[in-house]
Amino acid sequence: MNDSVTITTRGAVTVHSWAGPAEGLSANTQFIELPTEIVAIDAQFDEAFARDALAYATSLGKPITRLYISHAHPDHFLGAAAFAAPVYALASLKADAAAIGRDAPAPDYVVSPGEEIIDGVRFDFQIVTDTEASEALVVGLPDHGILIAGDVLYNRYHLYIADGHLEQWARVIGQLAAEPYDVIVPGHGEPAGVELYDEVTEYLTFAKTALATAEDGAALKSALVNRFPDHRGVGLIDIQNGYIFPG
Numbered sequence: 001m002n003d004s005v006t007i008t009t010r011g012a013v014t015v016h017s018w019a020g021p022a023e024g025l026s027a028n029t030q031f032i033e034l035p036t037e038i039v040a041i042d043a044q045f046d047e048a049f050a051r052d053a054l055a056y057a058t059s060l061g062k063p064i065t066r067l068y069i070s071h072a073h074p075d076h077f078l079g080a081a082a083f084a085a086p087v088y089a090l091a092s093l094k095a096d097a098a099a100i101g102r103d104a105p106a107p108d109y110v111v112s113p114g115e116e117i118i119d120g121v122r123f124d125f126q127i128v129t130d131t132e133a134s135e136a137l138v139v140g141l142p143d144h145g146i147l148i149a150g151d152v153l154y155n156r157y158h159l160y161i162a163d164g165h166l167e168q169w170a171r172v173i174g175q176l177a178a179e180p181y182d183v184i185v186p187g188h189g190e191p192a193g194v195e196l197y198d199e200v201t202e203y204l205t206f207a208k209t210a211l212a213t214a215e216d217g218a219a220l221k222s223a224l225v226n227r228f229p230d231h232r233g234v235g236l237i238d239i240q241n242g243y244i245f246p247g
């Protein structure tokens with residue numbers, strides 16, 4: 001079991017951010033507790049971690065009616081089979097996962113952008129492109145000020161920058177920052193306030209230069225770790241170095 005849950009309550013909504021273990025890159029599963037049901041976002045790096053997350057959610061005593069998968073990175077969907085709820089995901093999920101050699105579930109429902117009322121609570125689904133992943137789902141609860149950002153934002157955790165869209169990523173963050181949210185729930189790390197926008201943008205700015213100048217993976221890693229010594233997720237740098245510096 002993992003007791004790393006951060007709870008955020010705003011009116012009729014409580015977001016339980018369940019952080020996976022370090023071996024699962026500490027990826028968050030968000031359990032959005034509504035008046036009579038729970039909407040889950042992201043499914044952990046494997047089924048064992050997902051089962052631990054579900055054991056926590058079961059204690060809340062409400063059914064999980066939907067599982068959303070925010071994007072096609074394995075720490076967010078490999079545990080999906082542990083969930084009984086229907087899968088909601090972007091149309092690109094399965095193909096994007098296959099492109100990195102992973103098998104993602106085919107969505108039961110394809111998510112399109114726009115608003116939907118679920119259990120009396122207004123959700124705003126946004127699809128952003130070329131950020132941490134080529135496509136990603138961002139979920140806002142506009143009446144509650146809560147933005148569930150997936151991996152467009154991390155909190156004090158090294159970013160996965162191997163997909164390399166750093167300028168567009170920063171632009172998208174700027175757009176999100178203009179929206180009326182003040183509780184920001186990231187894909188890795190704990191929920192925070194709007195300061196996350198500047199913190200992640202600063203990381204991206206530094207990483208862009210570090211990427212351009214590092215001669216190899218070790219140099220990139222030491223530059224990032226020296227600049228952001230308190231960030232978790234150093235292991236993620238090793239994983240992405242395999243993509244940035246193949247061989």
Ligand SMILES: [Zn+2]
Nearest residue numbers: 027075151187
């Ligand atoms: Zn992730």
